[in-house]
Amino acid sequence: MSEKFKDQGGASSSDPSRLYRWLTSKLFMSRLASLRYQTKLRAKFERHRLNAGTPHIVEYFHQVDDGYSHLSAQLLSAISKRYDVTVVCHLVSATQDANAPEPQLLSDLARQDAIHIAPHYGLHFPDCKTVPAKALVDLAQSILAKQTAQGFIDCLVEVSTALWNHDQTRLAALAERLGAATLSHTIVRIQQGNAQRVKLGHYSGAMFYYGKEWYWGVDRLYHLENRLAEQGLDHRSDAPALAPRPEIESGPLVDNGSLTLEIYPSLRSPYTAIVFDRALKLARDTGVKLIVRPVLPMVMRGVPATREKGIYIFTDCAREARAAGVAFGPIYDPIGEPVRLCYSLYPWACEQGRGNELLSSFLHCAFAQGINTSKDSGLRQVVERAGLNWNKAREYLGDSAWEAILENNRLTMYAAGLWGVPSFRLLDKNGEPVLALWGQDRLWLFAREIQRLLKAG
Known part of the structure; x- marks a missing residue:
């Protein structure tokens, strides 16, 4: 082992834990955090896309019983209209593995969090005390599983709103008007969505995917919007972003330590x-x-x-x-x-x-x-x-x-x-x-x- 390697924080082969720490830090964590690395990945993706002649595709993964997905759903149509992209929607379920170690806590927090942030993004989330019952979730999934690509986007907000309002009557009416897939077909659609999410390398709902990068819900949409705008895909480049990054406002009032x-x-x-x-x-x-x-x-x-x-x-x-x-x-x-x-x-x-x-x-x-x-x-x-x-x-x-x-x-x-x-x-x-x-x-x-x-x- 060279002295140069040791000076960089490496370790001899007799100390695998330190060697592993050095490798993951230098070759994994630091690389992923590098702007240069991100820029190279984006440029490489765009070259391959152009050579293949494929359109700009944004994939969206919707989990009906996820509060963040309900917020994202409300911006999906606006994204497809404002940006010169093809939006492909996938129906997914909650992850049941090590990526979600506290599933119930996460579900409750997502609902509460969505209630708090919705007004600041100009969105709506009902002040409900619990997530929707399984029967309502199943019905909402079956309606969405029945839809074509554009139909999914067109009806998503209506279906999601009825679900999060715990409105069984409204969901039943939507199923009557829009159709509902059989249980087996719905399961297949969800399995397909989950498989695509795994293939692309993620585990959550409310996720947008474009060009080898993931964007989580309304909170990260501004990153995606900036990227699409930089490529000249924004039809309204003079208008504010659909979900701009909120600023930290520390004034004008000052407390005396009461809070x-x-x-x-x-x-x-x-x-x-x-x-x-x-x-x-x-x-x-x-x-x-x-x-x-x-x-x-x-x-x-x-x-x-x-x-x-x-x-x-x-x-x-x-x-x-x-x-x-x-x-x-x-x-x-x-x-x-x-x-x-x-x-x-x-x-x-x-x-x-x-x-x-x-x-x-x-x-x-x-x-x-x-x-x-x-x-x-x-x-x-x-x-x-x-x-x-x-x-x-x-x-x-x-x-x-x-x-x-x-x-x-x-x-x-x-x-x-x-x-x-x-x-x-x-x-x-x-x-x-x-x-x-x-x-x-x-x-x-x-x-x-x-x-x-x-x-x-």
């Missing part, structure tokens, strides 16, 4: 890495009380991560970071011991008033500078960039006090109906929860909710 914003970050989460500093800034700018509750990474909590999910996460995170003007990549995966060691310093760092700085420094080093935090030299950079003394920090390395703190944070997060990171909770002046959601792409919603509460007094 509380809780942040649940993880040190191995790329999404945490691109939003953590912005969340701290939002708290400072708005004057709300800030409570940071770090938790263990999901994979270190026994939640599996698949290759498909990894590819999507790092590709998507890189796009989100670039759109927000946040540094992301190169990456050096800190999973395992580096995370534990940093967390072992966290209680001490908090005593020094530098807890948030330690987390921020670690995330930046691992996910924006590709620093090997499994080495003393890398961890020292983390500590010193956080404004802490490395020699003093070494006295606390390996301390176990953090374990009880993080476990309590995890239990609090789950009690709020959340499990992924980063998650956020906003508490009112009485300490009662007002909003609890998962995802870096919800910080804008918390910013708006803070302003709404301050305005209401």
Whole structure:
């Protein structure tokens, strides 16, 4: 093994875990996060498409009992009319594998989340307390399974709206007017949709696919719209995007600490890495009380991560970071011991008033500078960039006090109906929860909710 390889954070063949970390960091994570790599993939796809003489095809995967799919359905017709693309729709079911480790929690969160974000996108979602009953889901699927390609798009909003309104009478009337497929035919259509989704490399509903890239629901539609516009496929290039990226609005009102914003970050989460500093800034700018509750990474909590999910996460995170003007990549995966060691310093760092700085420094080093935090030299950079003394920090390395703190944070997060990171909770002046959601792409919603509460007094 060359010294050059070792200097880059590699390891000898006798240490396969470190070798694997180096390979996945350099050849997988960092590559997927690279703008150059994305640009080359897009150019290659367009060359092949032109040579084959195929049209611009956007594939959409609709899951009828998924709240995000109901929102996406409301924009499907507008997409097909505004952009010079052929929209191909697939009927799919919820994933039943390691890509969906908490299916019931995800279903409930998707419904609640969709209720909150719909008005901000000019869309509608009924304020329902539960997902539709299975009988209604089956009926909606059978109606859609009966439709032709264009018919699917034409009736989708009407069918989905009746379903999410729990309106059995309306669905029955639609089945009478539009037709409904047999159970066996419906199952085949769903199996075909699921197979195509797997073939292309994804696992969720409400997904758009174009040119080797995935775009999740209304939240990522702006990435797809930008890409199509850059290729001259937008018939209304002078008009606003159908689903523009919401901005984080921190003003004009400033709180006196009556509201509380809780942040649940993880040190191995790329999404945490691109939003953590912005969340701290939002708290400072708005004057709300800030409570940071770090938790263990999901994979270190026994939640599996698949290759498909990894590819999507790092590709998507890189796009989100670039759109927000946040540094992301190169990456050096800190999973395992580096995370534990940093967390072992966290209680001490908090005593020094530098807890948030330690987390921020670690995330930046691992996910924006590709620093090997499994080495003393890398961890020292983390500590010193956080404004802490490395020699003093070494006295606390390996301390176990953090374990009880993080476990309590995890239990609090789950009690709020959340499990992924980063998650956020906003508490009112009485300490009662007002909003609890998962995802870096919800910080804008918390910013708006803070302003709404301050305005209401």
